[in-house]
Structures are given as structure tokens and as C-alpha cells.
Amino acid sequence: MIDPRNRCSLPSLRSALMVGVMTTLAVGCGGDDDDDDNDSSPAVRHAAIQFQGQVNGQDFICGATYANVGVGQPGTYQVTDWRFYIHDVELVKVDGARRALDLDQDGVWQYENVALLDLRRDCGSGALPSNAEVAGAVSNENYTGICFKVGVPYTLNHINDATAPSPLNNSGMLWNWRGGRKFIRIDGMGAPGDGDNAVAFVVHLGSTECPGSDPNAPPTAACGYPNVAEFCLDGFDADQDRIIMNMGAALEASDVAFNTPDTASGCMSGNADPECITIMPRLNLDFTYVAGAEATPEQYPKIVPQRLFSVRKP
Amino acid sequence: MNWRLSDILVLSLALVVGGNAAIAQGHQSLVVARADPARSSYVWSLPKGFPKPRVFKKNRLSEAKVELGRHLFYDLRMSINQTVACASCHQPARAFSDGRATAIGATGEVHPRNSMSLTNVVYNATFNWANPILTKLHVQALVPIFGEFPVELGWSDHEMEILDRFRHDALYQKLFAAAYPGATDPFNVARVAKAIAAFESTLISGNSPFDQATFQGNREAMSEAARRGQELFFSERMECFHCHGGFNFSQSVNHSGTTLPQAEFHNNGLYNIGGKGDYPLDNRGLWEFTQQSTDMGRFRAPTLRNIELTAPYMHDGSIATLEEVIEHYARGGRLIREGPLAGDGALNPFKSELMPARFSLTDQEKQDVIEFLKSLTDWQFLCDPRFSDPSGNFAQHARCYQ
Numbered sequence: 001m002i003d004p005r006n007r008c009s010l011p012s013l014r015s016a017l018m019v020g021v022m023t024t025l026a027v028g029c030g031g032d033d034d035d036d037d038n039d040s041s042p043a044v045r046h047a048a049i050q051f052q053g054q055v056n057g058q059d060f061i062c063g064a065t066y067a068n069v070g071v072g073q074p075g076t077y078q079v080t081d082w083r084f085y086i087h088d089v090e091l092v093k094v095d096g097a098r099r100a101l102d103l104d105q106d107g108v109w110q111y112e113n114v115a116l117l118d119l120r121r122d123c124g125s126g127a128l129p130s131n132a133e134v135a136g137a138v139s140n141e142n143y144t145g146i147c148f149k150v151g152v153p154y155t156l157n158h159i160n161d162a163t164a165p166s167p168l169n170n171s172g173m174l175w176n177w178r179g180g181r182k183f184i185r186i187d188g189m190g191a192p193g194d195g196d197n198a199v200a201f202v203v204h205l206g207s208t209e210c211p212g213s214d215p216n217a218p219p220t221a222a223c224g225y226p227n228v229a230e231f232c233l234d235g236f237d238a239d240q241d242r243i244i245m246n247m248g249a250a251l252e253a254s255d256v257a258f259n260t261p262d263t264a265s266g267c268m269s270g271n272a273d274p275e276c277i278t279i280m281p282r283l284n285l286d287f288t289y290v291a292g293a294e295a296t297p298e299q300y301p302k303i304v305p306q307r308l309f310s311v312r313k314p
Numbered sequence: 315m316n317w318r319l320s321d322i323l324v325l326s327l328a329l330v331v332g333g334n335a336a337i338a339q340g341h342q343s344l345v346v347a348r349a350d351p352a353r354s355s356y357v358w359s360l361p362k363g364f365p366k367p368r369v370f371k372k373n374r375l376s377e378a379k380v381e382l383g384r385h386l387f388y389d390l391r392m393s394i395n396q397t398v399a400c401a402s403c404h405q406p407a408r409a410f411s412d413g414r415a416t417a418i419g420a421t422g423e424v425h426p427r428n429s430m431s432l433t434n435v436v437y438n439a440t441f442n443w444a445n446p447i448l449t450k451l452h453v454q455a456l457v458p459i460f461g462e463f464p465v466e467l468g469w470s471d472h473e474m475e476i477l478d479r480f481r482h483d484a485l486y487q488k489l490f491a492a493a494y495p496g497a498t499d500p501f502n503v504a505r506v507a508k509a510i511a512a513f514e515s516t517l518i519s520g521n522s523p524f525d526q527a528t529f530q531g532n533r534e535a536m537s538e539a540a541r542r543g544q545e546l547f548f549s550e551r552m553e554c555f556h557c558h559g560g561f562n563f564s565q566s567v568n569h570s571g572t573t574l575p576q577a578e579f580h581n582n583g584l585y586n587i588g589g590k591g592d593y594p595l596d597n598r599g600l601w602e603f604t605q606q607s608t609d610m611g612r613f614r615a616p617t618l619r620n621i622e623l624t625a626p627y628m629h630d631g632s633i634a635t636l637e638e639v640i641e642h643y644a645r646g647g648r649l650i651r652e653g654p655l656a657g658d659g660a661l662n663p664f665k666s667e668l669m670p671a672r673f674s675l676t677d678q679e680k681q682d683v684i685e686f687l688k689s690l691t692d693w694q695f696l697c698d699p700r701f702s703d704p705s706g707n708f709a710q711h712a713r714c715y716q
Contacts, residue, residue, distance in 0.1 A: 063608065080608075080667065108573040118574075129574060162365045162561035166573035169365075171565040176548045176555055187667045195589070200667035214541075215548035216528040262674065264550040265667060273550075 041140060047101060047238045048135040049089065049146065052312065053082050053119040056248030062123035065192055069248055072190070072255035077201070079247070081187035082119040083173060084205075085152045088230075089115070091138055091238060092145035099143070103136040108166050110134070114152055116167035119245075146236045146243070150205070150283070151183035151228040157207065158218040175206050176215045182206050183227065184283070186247055188266070190256030201256045201266035201275075203247070205283055208269050227269055229284035229302070231309045242312045249307040253278035283308060356380070361520025363529035364561060365569040367436040373452040373508045375515060378492035383513025385489055386506060388703040391479045392459075393420035394468030400458065400510060401708040403429040403466075406701060408711075409620035409691075410517060415631030423464030426596040428631035431624045433695070434617050436515040439566040439577040443629040444599040444613045446577055449568070452504075452511035459507060469503065477501045519619050519695035520561075527689075536689050543686025546679055552643070556668040563618035563690065579612035580666040583647025584628060586657035591664045594655060597630050610664045622691045623711070636684050646672040 053060030055069060060082055069077035090098040103110040108131075110116075115134040134148075151157070152168065157180035161169055173182045184205035191197045209224025233243065259265055260274045267276040271290050277300055280287035284306040289298040356375035358366060369375055386392060387400045398420045404410040410432035417425035427443050440446055441454035448454050458466040469476055480486040481501045493509055494500035524544075526535035536544070547554045557580050559565055566578045579600045585593045593599060593611040600609035613629045627633045633642055642648055646669060647660030659665070660672070675683070695701070697714035709715075 160363055160561070161559075162363055162569075163571065166571065169571055170574060171560045171567055171576045172578065174555075174559045174565070176559065179548075189667055193663055195663070196661055198663055200665070200669070200671070202667050214528070214533070215544055216524075259671065261671065262551070264553065265670060268550050270550050 043140055044137045045140040046135065047091070047138050048133045049101070049238055050242045051117050051119070051132045051134070052242045052244050054244050054246045054248070055079065056246065060119055060247075062120045066248070069190075070251045070254040070256045072257045075256065076191055076194075077251070077256045078189045078192040079186060080123065080189070081172075081185055081202075082247075083170075083182075084117050084150060084184040084245070085114055085167075085173070085181060086117065086134065086148045086150055087114040087153055089113075089134055089136070089148040090146070091143040092147055092232065092234075093141060094144045098147060099139040099141060101134070101136040101138045103134065106135075110136070111165045111168060112156065114156060114168065116170060116173070143238065144236070145232060145234045146238065147230055147232040149228050149230045151207075151226075152181045153228070154207075154222055154226065157181055158210070175204075177217055178210050178212050178215045178219050180207050180210070180223075188256070190258070194257075197257060199257050199259050199265075201254075201259060202264075202268065203250060203266055203279060204264075204268040205280075206269050208271055225269075225271065225288065227280075227283075227285055229306075231284060231306060233309060233311050236311045237313075240314050242314075244310045244312045245308060246310065247308075250279055250282045252282065282306070358518075360518065361525060361529070363525070364518070364520050365437075365571050367515060367518075368568055368570050368572065369515075370450055370452070372450075373511055375512050376493065378489070379494075379509050379512040380516055381513075382486075382489040382493040383509035383511065384701075385486070385704055386480075386510050387513050388705055388708055390707065391476070392467055392506075394465075394472050394476065395420055398467070399708070400467075401703065403458075404432050406696070406703065406708055406710045407623075409433050409519075409623040409696060411624040413625065415626050417466070419461070419464050419466040420468045421465045425464050425466070427629055428626065430616055431620060432514055432517050433519045433620045433692075434562050435517060437562050437567045437569055437617075438564075438614075439568040439572075439575065440614060442614075444579055444602065446579070446600060446603055449577075450511075451514060452508040455507035455510045455514075456503070459503065473503055477503070477506070480506075517695075517701060519692040521694045522619065522692040523689040524686075525692070537685060539682045539685040540689040541686075542679075543682035543684065544689075546675070546683050547686050551670070551673050552675075552683070553668060553670050553673075554643075557615035557666070558618050564615050566614050577614070579609070579614055580668070581611035581662060581664045582613075582628075582643070582669060583659035583662050583665040584630075584632065584642075585611060585648070585650070585655060586659045586662040587655055589657055589661070591662050592657075594630075599629070608664055611662065612664070618687060619690045620692060620696065622688045623696070636687055637680065640675065640680055640683055643669065644673050644675060646670060 055066040058066060060079060063078065063080055065076050065078040067074060067076055069075040089101040091101060092098050103113060103115060105111065117132060118130045119132055120128050121130050156168060158177060159168065161171065161174050173185060175182055182204045184203060186203040188201050190199040190201040205227055207223035207226050210219035212220045254275065263273045263275065264270055267273055267279040270276060271288055276287060277289050281300050281303045284302050286302050287300040289300060356377065360366065390396045390399050392399050403412045403417045405412055412429040416427055417429045419425060435451065441448045441451065459469045462470050490500040494505055523535040526532040546552055557565060560567060565576060567576055591610050598610055600612040625635060627639050633639050645660060647658065647662060647665060649658045650656050693713065696711050702710055
């Protein structure tokens with residue numbers, strides 16, 4: 001395992017780079033006095049970005065119930081699913097220049113520039129395979145930040161689930177063909193175990209207003225609300241830091257024990273769903289709420305700075 | 315105790331076989347069961363847009379094995395008293411279900427569960443209504459063969475007697491020899507189960523009006539009403555597609571491109587006995603395996619393909635028609651006012667988060683949704699001679715003979 005205190009000992013999974021890594025170790029780990037012109041540091045290094053789910057500072061454990069979530073009292077919220085896609089992961093240099101993380105094509109969690117994070121562990125029956133990291137190769141430079149987009153790019157979001165490569169064929173993340181994938185899937189229950197007061201409350205993020213007359217065909221054009229947001233975090237060290245995804249921040253203004261009757265449970269990104277008014281802007285997205293056919297659309301701009309994702313130092 | 319011996323047997327087997335791998339697996343790693351390289355001689359005939367099924371090494375398909383399985387599937391000699399075959403509960407005329415609320419075994423014992431349709435059974439992530447560890451069809455086939463509580467086919471303690479019926483039959487001698495070339499004595503229970511599983515694997519339905527409209531560019535194959543119903547089915551108002559989504563109208567799928575386990579089980583608010591969330595003693599779903607309260611009443615969402623022909627519905631056949639199924643979901647669960655099962659299923663604490671609290675549909679909209687569900691009926695599949703009974707005991711749907 002990587003020793004987080006020793007950044008230059010990071011081993012590469014790519015055997016082609018091993019020679020370079022060994023050389024770096026042998027010459028004393030790139031100290032200040034190391035002015036060797038023949039420094040054979042590899043041009044490319046491997047990086048594995050770690051993610052962690054949290055609800056208001058508490059680590060996510062599948063099926064656990066958290067207190068003080070949102071504005072309702074007592075704000076108990078049980079979380080039973082936590083999955084999301086990200087793409088276009090880039091590490092950022094101090095001057096703002098970005099270098100793309102070329103994702104390992106592992107055939108399971110990562111395909112092209114898209115990765116699926118699945119933070120469930122011991123969820124439901126038996127141990128599910130889960131994935132809390134995004135790994136790939138990146139130009140071997142010094143970085144101080146990271147950027148990534150939550151969701152699936154349009155060109156991959158609406159391909160046939162039956163023949164799509166993993167992780168785009170993950171059936172639990174399907175919406176429908178026209179709508180594409182769920183970008184974020186958080187399933188949960190407000191006031192769990194409280195009889196009549198318990199309310200199913202989920203957060204399913206995805207593209208909406210995807211044009212077309214057939215839910216089982218790709219959209220005829222780009223979706224009206226792609227709902228893909230980019231997140232950039234400063235002060236991020238890929239070798240030792242984790243990225244925290246805090247659903248408590250997304251739900252800070254929600255009453256998770258109330259759902260407007262006849263609307264989707266919680267927020268499923270619908271533009272007519274009142275529960276999305278407080279949630280979508282906290283996913284770093286501008287949200288347009290349209291109450292009905294004759295209603296004037298209401299704009300709810302994203303809340304800046306975003307607090308959904310943050311960096312946790314070791 | 316509501317465990318069926320058959321399930322326990324299968325559980326024990328799976329623990330012995332898979333236990334170490336499961337423990338070793340842990341967080342962030344997984345055993346990727348990739349599709350086997352096609353060493354099998356079998357050539358799938360797949361509907362357009364469908365993935366290649368996963369074939370397990372222990373049961374590679376061949377035309378001869380499928381043909382043997384077809385004969386066994388329909389043969390009454392498969393039951394202890396030669397009264398029923400697999401096809402008795404999985405009748406071709408009813409999309410391989412039986413029209414009963416719950417199944418009845420060879421000796422008349424009543425099963426607590428509704429016979430599942432075998433449509434696209436090869437794509438199931440797990441088998442039976444709520445068995446999380448039963449993931450191979452040729453292992454599932456042993457359940458009805460050996461089941462004792464209740465007796466289904468009744469092989470237990472009678473294996474040799476039943477096998478001998480086939481061993482001494484000239485036709486089966488040929489069929490077994492072709493299916494298992496090189497075996498000195500090909501007649502054993504495992505091979506019976508594997509052949510039946512091989513035949514069942516070929517029961518692939520993907521040429522319904524929905525498929526013609528969706529995958530074959532013939533939009534006119536679906537009526538206007540069915541298309542309106544499709545919009546409703548895939549709407550956030552009804553939320554049907556959260557559990558019945560994807561090409562097989564069930565999230566719980568497995569095929570050659572699947573890399574991650576996709577077994578799903580849901581409580582859909584059928585019961586809430588005493589307000590505690592309980593389901594009837596003999597039908598508690600996933601809870602029977604885990605004893606975790608959150609697994610009470612969780613069952614696998616079956617495919618909706620050919621659903622028009624597989625009434626009655628639900629794991630216990632307790633809803634008679636599609637119209638009533640829609641009304642059940644519209645209410646957000648079932649209210650049982652009196653009797654030992656009394657309780658409001660809509661308030662079941664373990665009900666799936668994905669089910670809307672309730673929704674309302676006009677009569678026209680309800681009919682549209684039913685029209686959509688009927689557009690999933692695949693007559694080419696139902697009338698396919700490859701799936702018919704070679705002995706003629708079990709007819710296909712009457713429409714196939716018109």
C-alpha cells in the first residue's frame with residue numbers, strides 16, 4: 001500500500017513505468033540537492049483518487065440512520081444506496097493548467113473517461129463489490145487541485161443498456177433510454193421506523209427535458225437540462241487526500257420527512273418537483289422550477305461555493 | 315418454519331462452493347465472472363438489441379443438450395407419480411407460467427409461491443422469487459426436482475427409479491448420448507438438471523410489438539394507446555421503471571456483459587401485518603435468508619415481458635389482473651382491512667423507497683398502461699416451434715394454431 005507520507009514512492013501499476021519509479025527511489029526521492037540531468041522520472045504517473053461518502057461529518061455506512069439532516073426535526077435519515085458517475089477527471093497545477101487523468105480501462109468501474117463510484121458496503125444481502133476510487137495515468141507534474149464532472153457525458157449517456165460496456169450497463173443506475181443514466185443515486189428514508197411519518201426520500205440526479213417522443217430511444221437532441229456539473233477542489237493531494245461527498249450538504253435545506261404528494265419521492269431531478277428546489281442548487285446546478293403548464297418558470301441558481309464535495313486531509 | 319429444504323440445500327451448496335471467494339472478496343475488489351470464451355458449439359439466436367447470455371462453464375450449451383432438455387421439460391415421467399412435468403407449472407400457453415395463484419406439486423401439495431414465467435429466464439441475476447444465492451439456472455433446476463416442503467416433482471429418495479424411466483427408453487438413450495457424448499453412463503440428476511436448464515436458457519423473448527418499435531424501427535407496431543402507456547410507465551409519476559427497467563423490464567439482470575452483481579429485491583407494500591411490516595409466515599421473501607428486518611417482504615421484480623399471459627400476479631398470486639396491479643401501485647400498497655393478514659401495506663416500514671407514496675391515473679391512462687404492458691407480448695416467442703412440446707401434451711397458446 002502507498003505510504004501517504006512519502007509521495008515519491010508511489011508505485012505505478014503500469015509495468016512500463018516501474019523502471020522509472022525504481023530509479024527515482026534509488027536516487028533519493030528527488031530531494032532539493034538532486035540536480036541530476038539524467039533524472040529518469042517517468043513522464044507519466046499513476047494516480048488513484050479516493051472518495052468517501054459522509055453525512056454531516058459521519059462516514060456513510062449502508063443502512064445507517066443519521067440525525068440532524070436538513071431542516072425538519074429531528075431530521076433522521078436512513079441511507080440505503082450511494083452511487084454516482086463522474087467523468088473528465090483532471091488534476092490542476094498551481095498555475096491553473098489542467099492535466100487529464102487517463103482512466104484505467106478496467107472493464108468494470110471505468111470506461112473511456114467515465115467512472116462509477118459505488119460506496120455501498122454490506123448493503124442488503126451479502127457483501128457487494130464497491131468502488132471508492134478513480135484510477136488512471138496522468139502527466140507526472142506537481143498538482144494542487146482536482147476537477148471532475150458528476151454524471152455521464154451525453155455521447156455515452158443514452159446508449160442501449162443491453163449492449164453498453166460496464167459500468168454503463170449497471171442496471172441500478174438506469175433511468176430510461178431517453179433519460180440516460182442516474183448520475184447520482186442516493187436512496188433513503190426520512191424518519192425511518194416512525195410508522196406513518198416515515199417518508200421515502202431519494203436523490204436521483206440525471207438529465208431532464210431530453211427531447212423525443214419515445215422513452216426507449218435516444219433523445220433527438222441534447223437534453224434541455226443536462227444537469228452535469230463540474231466540481232473543482234483546491235488543496236488536493238492525490239496521494240494522501242480523500243474527496244468527501246457530503247449528502248448532508250445537499251439536503252441541508254430539505255425536510256427529508258416530507259414529500260409533496262403526487263411527486264417523485266424526494267428529488268428525481270424533475271423540473272416540477274418542489275423537493276428539487278432546495279436540492280438541485282446544492283448539487284452545483286442551476287435549477288428551473290416549473291409548477292405547471294401556465295406557470296412562469298422560476299430560477300434557482302446554484303449555490304456557490306458548492307459544499308457537496310470537499311477535501312479531507314489524512 | 316418457512317424454510318424450504320430445497321432452499322437450504324442450495325444455500326449449503328453455495329456456501330461450500332462460494333464461501334471462501336465471497337469472504338476473500340472484501341471492499342474494493344471483486345471477482346469478475348466474465349463470459350466464457352465460446353467453446354460451446356451453441357449458436358444463440360438473439361433478438362435485435364439483446365445482449366449475449368452468460369453461459370456457465372459447468373453447463374455449456376449444445377443443440378443436443380437443448381433438445382434433450384426440451385423433451386425432459388415436457389415429460390410427465392419427470393415427476394414421482396408421472397402426473398406432472400416442469401411444463402405443468404410452466405405452461406407454454408401461459409408464457410411458461412400456470413395461471414394459478416400458487417403452484418401445486420405432483421402429490422397435490424400447495425406451494426406458497428406463484429409459478430414464475432420462464433420468459434428470458436437466462437437473463438435473471440438470481441432465480442426463484444427471493445433467493446439471493448441461487449444464480450445458476452442448472453442449480454435452480456434441482457429445486458423443483460428435489461423440493462420436499464412442498465413436494466414439487468418429488469425426486470427425493472426416488473432418483474434411481476425416475477432416472478431408470480429414461481435409462482430404459484430408446485429415445486432418451488439417444489438424446490442423452492448426444493447431449494453428453496463420451497459419458498459411459500450419462501443418466502444422472504445433475505445432467506437432467508443441466509439439460510433442462512439448457513432448454514430454458516433458449517426461451518428468449520424479444521420480438522414483441524414493443525421490440526419491433528424500439529429495436530427494429532417499426533414504430534407503427536405499437537398502438538397509440540400503448541405508446542401513451544409507455545410514457546406513463548417511464549414517468550416519474552408511476553416510477554414503474556425503477557424496478558422494471560432495462561431491456562428485460564427488470565433491473566435484476568445478468569448477461570455476458572454484466573460485471574457487477576445486479577440482484578435486487580423490493581418490498582412493494584402487499585402486506586403490513588399488525589402494522590409491524592410483517593409478511594405472511596410462509597412468504598417473507600429475502601428475510602428468510604437474512605433475518606434482517608429491512609429484508610422483510612423483499613422479492614425479485616420479475617420481467618414484464620409476456621405479462622399479459624401470466625396472471626395472477628405477485629409472489630403469491632394475490633392480485634388477479636393487471637388492472638388491479640396498477641391500482642395496487644396507485645394506492646402505494648394494499649390495505650387488508652380484517653383477518654389474520656390485516657394491515658396497510660402502504661405503510662409497511664420496509665417498503666421500497668422507489669415506490670411512489672401514491673399516484674392517480676384516469677381510467678383512460680390506466681387502459682393505456684395496460685395496452686403498453688400488452689405490447690410486451692411476443693407471439694413469435696409464444697408460438698415458436700422450437701419451444702413446443704415434442705409429445706404434444708402441452709399445447710401452445712390457442713392463437714398459435716389459428
